[in-house]
Amino acid sequence: MSKGVVSKDEDYSQWYNDLVLKADMAEYSPVKGCMIIKPYGYSIWERMQAVLDGMFKETGHVNAYFPMMIPKSFFSKEASHVEGFAKECAVVTHYRLKNDGNGNIVVDETAKLEEELILRPTSETIIWNTYKGWIQSYRDLPILVNQWANVVRWEMRTRLFLRTTEFLWQEGHTAHATPEEAIAETEQMLNVYADFVENWLALPVVRGKKTANERFAGALDTYCIEALMQDGKALQAGTSHFLGQNFAKAFDVKFTNKENKLDYVWATSWGVSTRLIGALIMAHSDDAGLVLPPKLAPLQVVVVPIYKHQEELDNISMFVKELTRELKAKNIRVKFDNRDTHRPGAKFAEYELKGVPLRVAIGSRDMQNGTVELARRDTKTKETVNQEGLTAVIEVLLEEIQSNIYQKALNFKAENTTEVDTYDEFKRMLDEQPGFLSAHWDGTSETEQRIKDETKATIRCIPLDNKQEEGKCILTGKPSTQRVLFARAY
RNA sequence: CGGGAUGUAGCGUAGCCCGGUAUCGCGCCACAUUUGGGAUGUGGAGGCCGCAGGUUCGAAUCCUGCCAUCCCGACCA
Numbered sequence: 001m002s003k004g005v006v007s008k009d010e011d012y013s014q015w016y017n018d019l020v021l022k023a024d025m026a027e028y029s030p031v032k033g034c035m036i037i038k039p040y041g042y043s044i045w046e047r048m049q050a051v052l053d054g055m056f057k058e059t060g061h062v063n064a065y066f067p068m069m070i071p072k073s074f075f076s077k078e079a080s081h082v083e084g085f086a087k088e089c090a091v092v093t094h095y096r097l098k099n100d101g102n103g104n105i106v107v108d109e110t111a112k113l114e115e116e117l118i119l120r121p122t123s124e125t126i127i128w129n130t131y132k133g134w135i136q137s138y139r140d141l142p143i144l145v146n147q148w149a150n151v152v153r154w155e156m157r158t159r160l161f162l163r164t165t166e167f168l169w170q171e172g173h174t175a176h177a178t179p180e181e182a183i184a185e186t187e188q189m190l191n192v193y194a195d196f197v198e199n200w201l202a203l204p205v206v207r208g209k210k211t212a213n214e215r216f217a218g219a220l221d222t223y224c225i226e227a228l229m230q231d232g233k234a235l236q237a238g239t240s241h242f243l244g245q246n247f248a249k250a251f252d253v254k255f256t257n258k259e260n261k262l263d264y265v266w267a268t269s270w271g272v273s274t275r276l277i278g279a280l281i282m283a284h285s286d287d288a289g290l291v292l293p294p295k296l297a298p299l300q301v302v303v304v305p306i307y308k309h310q311e312e313l314d315n316i317s318m319f320v321k322e323l324t325r326e327l328k329a330k331n332i333r334v335k336f337d338n339r340d341t342h343r344p345g346a347k348f349a350e351y352e353l354k355g356v357p358l359r360v361a362i363g364s365r366d367m368q369n370g371t372v373e374l375a376r377r378d379t380k381t382k383e384t385v386n387q388e389g390l391t392a393v394i395e396v397l398l399e400e401i402q403s404n405i406y407q408k409a410l411n412f413k414a415e416n417t418t419e420v421d422t423y424d425e426f427k428r429m430l431d432e433q434p435g436f437l438s439a440h441w442d443g444t445s446e447t448e449q450r451i452k453d454e455t456k457a458t459i460r461c462i463p464l465d466n467k468q469e470e471g472k473c474i475l476t477g478k479p480s481t482q483r484v485l486f487a488r489a490y
Numbered sequence: 491c492g493g494g495a496u497g498u499a500g501c502g503u504a505g506c507c508c509g510g511u512a513u514c515g516c517g518c519c520a521c522a523u524u525u526g527g528g529a530u531g532u533g534g535a536g537g538c539c540g541c542a543g544g545u546u547c548g549a550a551u552c553c554u555g556c557c558a559u560c561c562c563g564a565c566c567a
Binding site: 030210214364365366 | 525558
Protein backbone atom coordinates (compact mmCIF):
# COMPACT_ATOMS: atom_id res chain seq x y z
CA MET A 1 0.00 0.00 0.00
CA SER A 2 1.66 3.13 -1.13
CA LYS A 3 -0.95 5.28 0.53
CA GLY A 4 -0.71 5.30 4.25
CA VAL A 5 0.59 1.87 5.19
CA VAL A 6 4.14 1.83 6.46
CA SER A 7 6.34 -0.84 4.92
CA LYS A 8 6.64 -4.08 6.85
CA ASP A 9 10.43 -3.99 6.73
CA GLU A 10 10.62 -0.41 7.85
CA ASP A 11 8.50 -0.72 10.97
CA TYR A 12 6.69 -3.96 11.61
CA SER A 13 4.61 -2.67 14.53
CA GLN A 14 3.50 0.37 12.62
CA TRP A 15 2.74 -1.74 9.57
CA TYR A 16 0.53 -3.98 11.64
CA ASN A 17 -1.33 -1.07 13.24
CA ASP A 18 -1.78 0.61 9.88
CA LEU A 19 -3.26 -2.55 8.41
CA VAL A 20 -5.74 -3.04 11.22
CA LEU A 21 -6.89 0.55 11.05
CA LYS A 22 -6.77 1.17 7.30
CA ALA A 23 -8.30 -2.15 6.33
CA ASP A 24 -11.22 -1.22 8.54
CA MET A 25 -10.80 -4.14 10.91
CA ALA A 26 -10.91 -2.12 14.11
CA GLU A 27 -10.33 1.28 15.62
CA TYR A 28 -9.24 2.66 18.96
CA SER A 29 -11.99 3.38 21.45
CA PRO A 30 -12.35 6.06 24.11
CA VAL A 31 -11.48 3.38 26.67
CA LYS A 32 -7.80 2.70 27.09
CA GLY A 33 -6.78 -0.69 25.83
CA CYS A 34 -10.22 -1.46 24.45
CA MET A 35 -10.91 -1.45 20.75
CA ILE A 36 -13.91 -1.21 18.52
CA ILE A 37 -14.09 -4.18 16.23
CA LYS A 38 -15.56 -2.85 13.01
CA PRO A 39 -17.92 -4.82 10.78
CA TYR A 40 -15.19 -6.06 8.45
CA GLY A 41 -13.09 -7.36 11.32
CA TYR A 42 -16.07 -8.71 13.16
CA SER A 43 -17.25 -10.67 10.15
CA ILE A 44 -13.96 -12.57 10.26
CA TRP A 45 -14.61 -13.33 13.92
CA GLU A 46 -18.11 -14.50 13.04
CA ARG A 47 -16.68 -16.92 10.52
CA MET A 48 -14.14 -18.19 13.02
CA GLN A 49 -16.90 -18.64 15.56
CA ALA A 50 -19.10 -20.52 13.15
CA VAL A 51 -16.36 -22.96 12.15
CA LEU A 52 -15.01 -23.52 15.65
CA ASP A 53 -18.47 -23.86 17.08
CA GLY A 54 -19.18 -26.57 14.55
CA MET A 55 -15.99 -28.36 15.54
CA PHE A 56 -16.89 -28.14 19.22
CA LYS A 57 -20.34 -29.53 18.59
CA GLU A 58 -18.81 -32.26 16.47
CA THR A 59 -16.69 -33.31 19.42
CA GLY A 60 -19.67 -33.45 21.73
CA HIS A 61 -19.65 -30.04 23.36
CA VAL A 62 -22.59 -27.77 24.08
CA ASN A 63 -22.73 -24.04 24.67
CA ALA A 64 -23.80 -22.29 27.85
CA TYR A 65 -23.41 -18.85 29.34
CA PHE A 66 -22.13 -17.80 32.76
CA PRO A 67 -22.16 -14.36 34.39
CA MET A 68 -19.64 -11.72 33.44
CA MET A 69 -19.22 -10.68 37.06
CA ILE A 70 -17.74 -13.04 39.61
CA PRO A 71 -17.75 -12.57 43.40
CA LYS A 72 -14.30 -11.61 44.57
CA SER A 73 -14.20 -14.42 47.13
CA PHE A 74 -14.26 -17.02 44.35
CA PHE A 75 -10.80 -15.98 43.32
CA SER A 76 -9.20 -16.75 46.63
CA LYS A 77 -10.18 -20.40 46.46
CA GLU A 78 -7.49 -21.60 44.09
CA ALA A 79 -4.18 -20.16 45.23
CA SER A 80 -2.11 -20.19 42.05
CA HIS A 81 -5.11 -19.05 40.01
CA VAL A 82 -5.58 -15.87 42.02
CA GLU A 83 -1.83 -15.35 41.96
CA GLY A 84 -1.91 -15.41 38.20
CA PHE A 85 -4.84 -13.09 37.65
CA ALA A 86 -5.07 -10.79 40.68
CA LYS A 87 -2.83 -8.14 39.15
CA GLU A 88 -5.03 -7.66 36.11
CA CYS A 89 -8.59 -7.70 37.43
CA ALA A 90 -11.15 -4.95 36.96
CA VAL A 91 -13.24 -4.64 40.11
CA VAL A 92 -16.84 -3.49 40.40
CA THR A 93 -17.41 -1.77 43.71
CA HIS A 94 -20.65 0.22 43.33
CA TYR A 95 -23.96 -0.18 41.63
CA ARG A 96 -25.30 3.36 41.33
CA LEU A 97 -24.39 6.85 40.16
CA LYS A 98 -25.96 10.07 41.32
CA ASN A 99 -26.06 13.75 40.48
CA ASP A 100 -23.95 15.66 42.97
CA GLY A 101 -26.06 18.81 42.59
CA ASN A 102 -23.42 20.62 40.54
CA GLY A 103 -24.36 18.86 37.37
CA ASN A 104 -21.72 16.17 37.82
CA ILE A 105 -22.46 12.50 37.77
CA VAL A 106 -20.58 10.82 40.60
CA VAL A 107 -20.45 7.40 42.20
CA ASP A 108 -23.06 7.09 44.90
CA GLU A 109 -20.98 6.06 47.87
CA THR A 110 -24.04 4.74 49.65
CA ALA A 111 -24.38 2.17 46.89
CA LYS A 112 -21.24 0.26 47.75
CA LEU A 113 -21.35 -3.47 47.15
CA GLU A 114 -20.92 -5.64 50.19
CA GLU A 115 -18.70 -7.96 48.17
CA GLU A 116 -16.89 -6.61 45.17
CA LEU A 117 -17.46 -8.22 41.83
CA ILE A 118 -14.69 -9.06 39.39
CA LEU A 119 -15.10 -8.69 35.66
CA ARG A 120 -14.11 -12.21 34.61
CA PRO A 121 -10.55 -12.58 33.37
CA THR A 122 -11.56 -16.22 32.73
CA SER A 123 -14.43 -18.25 34.10
CA GLU A 124 -12.98 -21.29 35.86
CA THR A 125 -14.07 -20.08 39.27
CA ILE A 126 -17.69 -19.33 38.60
CA ILE A 127 -18.06 -22.39 36.44
CA TRP A 128 -16.59 -24.77 39.00
CA ASN A 129 -18.72 -23.16 41.66
CA THR A 130 -21.64 -24.03 39.40
CA TYR A 131 -20.45 -27.55 38.54
CA LYS A 132 -20.52 -28.37 42.23
CA GLY A 133 -24.28 -28.40 41.94
CA TRP A 134 -24.34 -30.36 38.71
CA ILE A 135 -22.14 -33.28 39.65
CA GLN A 136 -22.83 -36.01 42.19
CA SER A 137 -22.15 -39.24 40.35
CA TYR A 138 -19.91 -40.52 37.58
CA ARG A 139 -23.21 -40.73 35.69
CA ASP A 140 -23.23 -36.91 35.60
CA LEU A 141 -19.89 -36.94 33.80
CA PRO A 142 -18.45 -35.85 31.54
CA ILE A 143 -19.67 -32.29 31.32
CA LEU A 144 -18.57 -30.77 28.04
CA VAL A 145 -19.48 -27.11 28.05
CA ASN A 146 -18.23 -24.21 26.01
CA GLN A 147 -18.95 -20.53 26.42
CA TRP A 148 -18.60 -17.69 23.91
CA ALA A 149 -17.87 -14.60 25.92
CA ASN A 150 -15.94 -11.44 26.55
CA VAL A 151 -13.29 -11.28 29.25
CA VAL A 152 -11.32 -8.46 30.81
CA ARG A 153 -7.65 -8.51 31.68
CA TRP A 154 -6.10 -5.23 32.73
CA GLU A 155 -2.81 -5.63 30.90
CA MET A 156 -0.22 -2.89 31.15
CA ARG A 157 0.36 -2.70 27.48
CA THR A 158 -2.16 -3.54 24.81
CA ARG A 159 -2.02 -4.12 21.08
CA LEU A 160 -4.91 -4.21 18.64
CA PHE A 161 -6.32 -7.76 18.54
CA LEU A 162 -3.16 -9.30 20.02
CA ARG A 163 -3.69 -8.11 23.54
CA THR A 164 -6.62 -5.89 24.44
CA THR A 165 -8.08 -5.14 27.84
CA GLU A 166 -11.41 -6.61 26.86
CA PHE A 167 -11.44 -9.36 24.31
CA LEU A 168 -13.77 -11.92 22.83
CA TRP A 169 -13.08 -15.59 23.10
CA GLN A 170 -14.51 -18.98 23.73
CA GLU A 171 -13.66 -20.97 26.82
CA GLY A 172 -14.37 -24.66 27.11
CA HIS A 173 -14.72 -26.09 30.60
CA THR A 174 -15.04 -29.82 30.94
CA ALA A 175 -15.38 -32.17 33.87
CA HIS A 176 -14.33 -35.81 33.85
CA ALA A 177 -14.28 -38.90 36.02
CA THR A 178 -10.68 -39.87 35.30
CA PRO A 179 -7.41 -38.09 34.63
CA GLU A 180 -6.92 -40.15 31.48
CA GLU A 181 -10.19 -38.91 30.07
CA ALA A 182 -9.39 -35.31 31.00
CA ILE A 183 -5.96 -35.49 29.42
CA ALA A 184 -7.47 -37.00 26.29
CA GLU A 185 -9.93 -34.12 26.18
CA THR A 186 -7.13 -31.59 26.62
CA GLU A 187 -5.22 -33.13 23.74
CA GLN A 188 -8.29 -33.49 21.58
CA MET A 189 -9.08 -29.79 21.88
CA LEU A 190 -5.50 -28.83 21.19
CA ASN A 191 -5.79 -30.80 17.98
CA VAL A 192 -9.07 -29.11 17.14
CA TYR A 193 -7.33 -25.76 17.49
CA ALA A 194 -4.34 -26.85 15.48
CA ASP A 195 -6.56 -28.17 12.70
CA PHE A 196 -8.58 -25.01 12.67
CA VAL A 197 -5.62 -22.66 12.58
CA GLU A 198 -3.80 -24.66 9.94
CA ASN A 199 -6.75 -25.41 7.69
CA TRP A 200 -8.72 -22.21 8.02
CA LEU A 201 -6.21 -19.53 8.96
CA ALA A 202 -3.65 -21.23 6.69
CA LEU A 203 -1.16 -20.86 9.48
CA PRO A 204 1.11 -23.76 10.46
CA VAL A 205 1.55 -24.24 14.18
CA VAL A 206 3.72 -26.16 16.56
CA ARG A 207 1.82 -28.24 19.07
CA GLY A 208 3.47 -28.49 22.41
CA LYS A 209 3.38 -28.24 26.15
CA LYS A 210 4.28 -25.21 28.21
CA THR A 211 7.01 -25.38 30.79
CA ALA A 212 6.07 -24.89 34.44
CA ASN A 213 6.98 -21.21 34.18
CA GLU A 214 4.58 -20.55 31.34
CA ARG A 215 1.76 -22.73 32.55
CA PHE A 216 -1.77 -21.40 33.05
CA ALA A 217 -2.49 -20.31 36.60
CA GLY A 218 -4.07 -23.36 38.21
CA ALA A 219 -3.20 -25.92 35.55
CA LEU A 220 -1.14 -29.09 35.89
CA ASP A 221 -0.31 -28.99 32.22
CA THR A 222 -0.82 -26.37 29.55
CA TYR A 223 -0.82 -27.46 25.93
CA CYS A 224 -0.49 -24.81 23.30
CA ILE A 225 -0.20 -24.10 19.64
CA GLU A 226 2.50 -21.63 18.67
CA ALA A 227 2.69 -19.80 15.36
CA LEU A 228 5.49 -17.79 13.84
CA MET A 229 4.84 -14.25 12.63
CA GLN A 230 6.63 -12.60 9.71
CA ASP A 231 8.97 -10.67 11.99
CA GLY A 232 10.20 -13.90 13.54
CA LYS A 233 8.31 -13.52 16.77
CA ALA A 234 6.13 -16.30 18.09
CA LEU A 235 2.46 -15.95 18.89
CA GLN A 236 0.57 -18.25 21.20
CA ALA A 237 -2.53 -18.99 19.16
CA GLY A 238 -4.45 -21.21 21.54
CA THR A 239 -4.15 -23.12 24.77
CA SER A 240 -5.71 -26.20 26.27
CA HIS A 241 -5.23 -26.91 29.95
CA PHE A 242 -5.30 -30.06 32.01
CA LEU A 243 -6.40 -28.68 35.36
CA GLY A 244 -6.19 -31.89 37.31
CA GLN A 245 -8.33 -31.75 40.42
CA ASN A 246 -7.25 -28.25 41.40
CA PHE A 247 -10.53 -26.52 40.75
CA ALA A 248 -12.60 -29.44 41.97
CA LYS A 249 -10.73 -29.27 45.25
CA ALA A 250 -10.98 -25.50 45.43
CA PHE A 251 -14.73 -25.59 44.87
CA ASP A 252 -15.34 -28.93 46.53
CA VAL A 253 -16.69 -30.73 43.51
CA LYS A 254 -16.79 -34.43 44.37
CA PHE A 255 -18.49 -37.35 42.73
CA THR A 256 -19.11 -40.97 43.52
CA ASN A 257 -17.29 -43.22 41.11
CA LYS A 258 -18.18 -46.70 39.89
CA GLU A 259 -16.45 -48.22 42.91
CA ASN A 260 -18.72 -46.18 45.15
CA LYS A 261 -15.81 -44.07 46.29
CA LEU A 262 -15.85 -40.31 46.61
CA ASP A 263 -13.32 -38.52 44.37
CA TYR A 264 -12.67 -35.04 43.08
CA VAL A 265 -13.60 -34.31 39.49
CA TRP A 266 -10.92 -33.92 36.80
CA ALA A 267 -11.00 -30.76 34.74
CA THR A 268 -9.88 -29.14 31.53
CA SER A 269 -10.25 -25.70 30.06
CA TRP A 270 -9.30 -24.42 26.63
CA GLY A 271 -9.66 -21.22 24.70
CA VAL A 272 -8.91 -19.17 21.65
CA SER A 273 -9.62 -15.50 21.26
CA THR A 274 -9.88 -12.57 18.86
CA ARG A 275 -6.10 -12.67 19.02
CA LEU A 276 -6.46 -15.15 16.16
CA ILE A 277 -7.49 -12.22 13.99
CA GLY A 278 -4.21 -10.54 14.86
CA ALA A 279 -2.37 -13.72 13.96
CA LEU A 280 -4.21 -13.90 10.67
CA ILE A 281 -3.24 -10.34 9.79
CA MET A 282 0.39 -10.62 10.89
CA ALA A 283 1.07 -13.96 9.31
CA HIS A 284 0.11 -13.40 5.69
CA SER A 285 -0.24 -9.74 4.86
CA ASP A 286 2.10 -7.54 2.85
CA ASP A 287 2.78 -3.88 2.20
CA ALA A 288 -0.28 -3.60 -0.02
CA GLY A 289 -2.59 -4.70 2.77
CA LEU A 290 -4.23 -7.79 4.15
CA VAL A 291 -3.88 -11.18 2.55
CA LEU A 292 -6.78 -13.26 3.78
CA PRO A 293 -7.12 -16.99 3.29
CA PRO A 294 -10.22 -17.59 1.14
CA LYS A 295 -11.84 -19.83 3.73
CA LEU A 296 -12.07 -16.97 6.23
CA ALA A 297 -12.26 -13.96 3.94
CA PRO A 298 -15.56 -12.14 4.42
CA LEU A 299 -15.51 -11.53 0.70
CA GLN A 300 -13.85 -14.09 -1.56
CA VAL A 301 -14.41 -12.57 -4.95
CA VAL A 302 -15.05 -9.00 -5.96
CA VAL A 303 -16.18 -8.07 -9.44
CA VAL A 304 -15.22 -4.64 -10.74
CA PRO A 305 -16.79 -3.35 -13.93
CA ILE A 306 -14.87 -1.03 -16.22
CA TYR A 307 -17.02 1.06 -18.51
CA LYS A 308 -17.47 4.40 -20.16
CA HIS A 309 -21.17 4.49 -20.82
CA GLN A 310 -24.28 3.27 -19.10
CA GLU A 311 -25.05 0.77 -21.84
CA GLU A 312 -21.65 -0.83 -21.37
CA LEU A 313 -22.34 -1.17 -17.66
CA ASP A 314 -25.76 -2.66 -18.44
CA ASN A 315 -24.13 -5.15 -20.72
CA ILE A 316 -21.49 -6.08 -18.14
CA SER A 317 -24.07 -6.23 -15.38
CA MET A 318 -26.09 -8.81 -17.23
CA PHE A 319 -23.07 -11.07 -17.40
CA VAL A 320 -22.09 -10.42 -13.79
CA LYS A 321 -25.59 -11.10 -12.57
CA GLU A 322 -25.37 -14.60 -13.96
CA LEU A 323 -21.81 -15.04 -12.70
CA THR A 324 -22.66 -14.04 -9.13
CA ARG A 325 -25.69 -16.31 -9.21
CA GLU A 326 -23.48 -19.23 -10.13
CA LEU A 327 -20.83 -18.35 -7.55
CA LYS A 328 -23.36 -17.95 -4.80
CA ALA A 329 -24.81 -21.33 -5.72
CA LYS A 330 -21.34 -22.69 -4.92
CA ASN A 331 -21.35 -20.83 -1.60
CA ILE A 332 -18.70 -18.43 -2.79
CA ARG A 333 -18.92 -15.02 -1.19
CA VAL A 334 -18.97 -12.53 -4.05
CA LYS A 335 -19.69 -8.85 -4.44
CA PHE A 336 -20.33 -6.86 -7.58
CA ASP A 337 -18.93 -3.42 -6.94
CA ASN A 338 -20.80 -1.30 -9.44
CA ARG A 339 -20.42 1.93 -7.50
CA ASP A 340 -20.27 4.78 -9.95
CA THR A 341 -18.60 6.99 -7.38
CA HIS A 342 -15.20 5.30 -7.49
CA ARG A 343 -12.98 4.54 -10.42
CA PRO A 344 -11.60 1.07 -11.01
CA GLY A 345 -8.09 1.86 -9.78
CA ALA A 346 -9.43 3.06 -6.46
CA LYS A 347 -11.47 -0.10 -6.10
CA PHE A 348 -8.50 -2.30 -6.94
CA ALA A 349 -6.46 -0.64 -4.22
CA GLU A 350 -9.28 -0.87 -1.71
CA TYR A 351 -9.82 -4.58 -2.16
CA GLU A 352 -6.12 -5.26 -2.05
CA LEU A 353 -5.95 -3.41 1.24
CA LYS A 354 -8.83 -5.50 2.52
CA GLY A 355 -7.30 -8.74 1.33
CA VAL A 356 -10.05 -10.00 -0.97
CA PRO A 357 -8.49 -13.15 -2.48
CA LEU A 358 -9.75 -12.80 -6.04
CA ARG A 359 -10.68 -9.85 -8.16
CA VAL A 360 -12.52 -10.07 -11.44
CA ALA A 361 -12.32 -7.04 -13.69
CA ILE A 362 -14.58 -6.82 -16.73
CA GLY A 363 -14.57 -4.14 -19.39
CA SER A 364 -16.04 -3.75 -22.83
CA ARG A 365 -12.93 -5.23 -24.35
CA ASP A 366 -13.54 -8.36 -22.26
CA MET A 367 -17.15 -8.45 -23.24
CA GLN A 368 -16.15 -8.45 -26.89
CA ASN A 369 -13.51 -11.13 -26.34
CA GLY A 370 -15.58 -13.23 -23.96
CA THR A 371 -12.95 -12.87 -21.25
CA VAL A 372 -12.34 -11.35 -17.84
CA GLU A 373 -9.21 -10.26 -16.00
CA LEU A 374 -8.60 -12.34 -12.92
CA ALA A 375 -6.24 -11.01 -10.26
CA ARG A 376 -4.94 -12.99 -7.29
CA ARG A 377 -4.29 -11.15 -4.07
CA ASP A 378 -1.75 -13.63 -2.69
CA THR A 379 0.62 -13.52 -5.68
CA LYS A 380 -0.46 -10.16 -7.09
CA THR A 381 -0.66 -11.81 -10.52
CA LYS A 382 -3.22 -11.14 -13.20
CA GLU A 383 -4.40 -13.28 -16.06
CA THR A 384 -7.02 -13.10 -18.74
CA VAL A 385 -9.42 -16.02 -18.70
CA ASN A 386 -12.50 -17.02 -20.61
CA GLN A 387 -15.93 -16.17 -19.31
CA GLU A 388 -16.95 -19.65 -20.25
CA GLY A 389 -16.39 -21.89 -17.26
CA LEU A 390 -15.30 -19.00 -15.06
CA THR A 391 -17.13 -20.25 -11.98
CA ALA A 392 -15.21 -23.50 -12.00
CA VAL A 393 -11.92 -21.64 -12.50
CA ILE A 394 -12.66 -19.40 -9.54
CA GLU A 395 -13.62 -22.33 -7.39
CA VAL A 396 -10.31 -24.04 -8.09
CA LEU A 397 -8.32 -20.85 -7.68
CA LEU A 398 -9.76 -20.14 -4.26
CA GLU A 399 -8.58 -23.52 -3.07
CA GLU A 400 -5.22 -22.95 -4.67
CA ILE A 401 -4.85 -19.61 -2.94
CA GLN A 402 -5.74 -21.16 0.38
CA SER A 403 -3.07 -23.81 0.01
CA ASN A 404 -0.53 -21.40 -1.44
CA ILE A 405 -0.87 -19.08 1.54
CA TYR A 406 -0.46 -22.03 3.86
CA GLN A 407 2.54 -23.34 1.95
CA LYS A 408 4.18 -19.96 2.04
CA ALA A 409 3.73 -19.74 5.79
CA LEU A 410 4.96 -23.31 6.15
CA ASN A 411 8.10 -22.51 4.21
CA PHE A 412 8.63 -19.41 6.29
CA LYS A 413 8.33 -21.41 9.46
CA ALA A 414 10.76 -24.03 8.18
CA GLU A 415 13.27 -21.39 7.10
CA ASN A 416 13.04 -19.67 10.43
CA THR A 417 13.27 -22.67 12.69
CA THR A 418 16.87 -23.35 13.55
CA GLU A 419 18.65 -25.87 15.69
CA VAL A 420 21.30 -24.18 17.80
CA ASP A 421 23.79 -25.84 20.12
CA THR A 422 25.62 -22.98 21.79
CA TYR A 423 24.46 -19.97 23.74
CA ASP A 424 26.47 -17.63 21.53
CA GLU A 425 24.80 -18.96 18.44
CA PHE A 426 21.46 -18.72 20.21
CA LYS A 427 21.97 -15.03 20.96
CA ARG A 428 23.36 -14.31 17.53
CA MET A 429 20.34 -15.90 15.83
CA LEU A 430 17.93 -13.91 17.97
CA ASP A 431 19.54 -10.72 16.79
CA GLU A 432 20.26 -11.61 13.19
CA GLN A 433 17.49 -13.96 12.16
CA PRO A 434 14.79 -14.22 14.80
CA GLY A 435 12.49 -17.20 14.67
CA PHE A 436 12.01 -20.50 16.43
CA LEU A 437 15.22 -21.76 17.98
CA SER A 438 15.36 -25.42 18.81
CA ALA A 439 17.82 -25.97 21.60
CA HIS A 440 18.71 -28.17 24.52
CA TRP A 441 17.65 -27.03 27.97
CA ASP A 442 18.43 -28.56 31.33
CA GLY A 443 14.80 -28.58 32.39
CA THR A 444 15.05 -26.12 35.25
CA SER A 445 12.99 -23.00 35.77
CA GLU A 446 16.11 -21.13 36.85
CA THR A 447 17.82 -21.67 33.51
CA GLU A 448 14.68 -20.77 31.61
CA GLN A 449 14.34 -17.59 33.61
CA ARG A 450 17.95 -16.62 33.14
CA ILE A 451 17.74 -17.09 29.38
CA LYS A 452 14.60 -14.99 29.37
CA ASP A 453 16.23 -12.22 31.38
CA GLU A 454 19.30 -12.19 29.22
CA THR A 455 17.76 -12.59 25.76
CA LYS A 456 14.00 -11.93 26.09
CA ALA A 457 13.45 -15.32 24.50
CA THR A 458 11.14 -17.74 26.25
CA ILE A 459 10.47 -21.40 25.84
CA ARG A 460 7.41 -21.35 23.65
CA CYS A 461 6.79 -25.01 24.13
CA ILE A 462 8.14 -28.49 24.36
CA PRO A 463 6.93 -29.85 21.02
CA LEU A 464 4.68 -32.88 21.33
CA ASP A 465 6.36 -34.77 18.52
CA ASN A 466 9.78 -34.13 19.97
CA LYS A 467 12.39 -36.72 19.22
CA GLN A 468 14.45 -37.74 22.22
CA GLU A 469 18.15 -37.05 21.83
CA GLU A 470 21.15 -36.56 24.05
CA GLY A 471 22.43 -33.04 24.35
CA LYS A 472 23.74 -30.34 26.59
CA CYS A 473 21.84 -27.31 27.85
CA ILE A 474 22.94 -24.25 25.87
CA LEU A 475 23.28 -22.21 29.05
CA THR A 476 24.48 -24.55 31.76
CA GLY A 477 25.91 -27.43 29.75
CA LYS A 478 24.00 -29.87 31.89
CA PRO A 479 22.65 -32.98 30.17
CA SER A 480 19.34 -32.79 28.32
CA THR A 481 17.18 -35.39 26.62
CA GLN A 482 15.37 -33.27 24.10
CA ARG A 483 15.30 -29.94 22.35
CA VAL A 484 12.69 -27.31 23.23
CA LEU A 485 11.45 -24.41 21.16
CA PHE A 486 12.60 -20.92 22.08
CA ALA A 487 11.54 -17.59 20.58
CA ARG A 488 10.79 -14.04 21.40
CA ALA A 489 7.05 -13.79 21.61
CA TYR A 490 4.11 -11.44 21.45
C1' C B 491 4.83 1.99 36.14
C1' G B 492 9.93 3.79 33.77
C1' G B 493 12.12 5.85 28.93
C1' G B 494 10.93 8.27 24.20
C1' A B 495 7.48 10.74 21.06
C1' U B 496 2.96 13.00 19.73
C1' G B 497 -1.77 15.69 20.44
C1' U B 498 -3.90 21.72 15.32
C1' A B 499 -10.77 20.08 10.28
C1' G B 500 -12.69 13.04 9.18
C1' C B 501 -7.14 11.73 8.13
C1' G B 502 -2.02 13.45 7.51
C1' U B 503 0.38 18.06 8.57
C1' A B 504 2.76 23.62 8.65
C1' G B 505 2.94 27.43 12.11
C1' C B 506 5.38 27.27 18.16
C1' C B 507 12.14 29.10 19.05
C1' C B 508 10.77 35.07 17.85
C1' G B 509 2.66 35.88 21.01
C1' G B 510 -1.53 39.40 16.97
C1' U B 511 -7.58 33.47 16.46
C1' A B 512 -4.32 29.17 11.49
C1' U B 513 -0.92 26.54 6.29
C1' C B 514 -0.95 22.77 2.82
C1' G B 515 -2.37 17.86 1.01
C1' C B 516 -5.95 13.87 1.13
C1' G B 517 -10.93 13.21 2.09
C1' C B 518 -16.01 15.60 1.98
C1' C B 519 -20.19 18.57 -0.95
C1' A B 520 -21.88 20.74 -6.02
C1' C B 521 -21.24 20.89 -11.28
C1' A B 522 -18.68 19.38 -15.61
C1' U B 523 -15.39 16.29 -18.06
C1' U B 524 -13.72 11.29 -16.91
C1' U B 525 -13.55 5.52 -15.96
C1' G B 526 -8.33 -1.28 -18.37
C1' G B 527 -4.26 0.57 -11.49
C1' G B 528 -5.57 5.22 -6.23
C1' A B 529 -8.99 10.94 -12.23
C1' U B 530 -9.03 16.37 -13.57
C1' G B 531 -10.93 21.27 -13.41
C1' U B 532 -13.92 25.08 -11.14
C1' G B 533 -16.55 26.45 -6.92
C1' G B 534 -17.74 25.32 -1.73
C1' A B 535 -18.26 23.46 3.42
C1' G B 536 -15.57 22.02 7.54
C1' G B 537 -11.43 24.42 13.49
C1' C B 538 -13.40 25.94 21.45
C1' C B 539 -5.18 24.48 17.97
C1' G B 540 -6.06 17.58 23.75
C1' C B 541 -8.08 19.67 28.73
C1' A B 542 -7.65 23.11 32.95
C1' G B 543 -5.27 27.04 35.09
C1' G B 544 -1.60 31.13 34.76
C1' U B 545 1.33 35.35 32.35
C1' U B 546 -0.29 39.15 28.78
C1' C B 547 -4.08 44.38 25.96
C1' G B 548 -3.87 39.75 23.21
C1' A B 549 -1.92 32.65 23.69
C1' A B 550 -1.93 27.23 18.88
C1' U B 551 2.65 29.85 20.28
C1' C B 552 5.30 31.40 26.84
C1' C B 553 4.65 29.00 32.09
C1' U B 554 2.29 25.19 35.44
C1' G B 555 -0.65 21.02 36.06
C1' C B 556 -3.49 17.27 34.03
C1' C B 557 -5.34 13.88 30.29
C1' A B 558 -4.95 10.82 26.08
C1' U B 559 -2.56 8.00 22.32
C1' C B 560 1.58 5.57 20.01
C1' C B 561 6.55 3.31 20.28
C1' C B 562 10.39 0.84 23.46
C1' G B 563 10.81 -1.58 28.22
C1' A B 564 8.73 -3.79 32.63
C1' C B 565 4.13 -6.90 32.82
C1' C B 566 1.27 -10.71 30.35
C1' A B 567 -3.02 -18.35 29.88
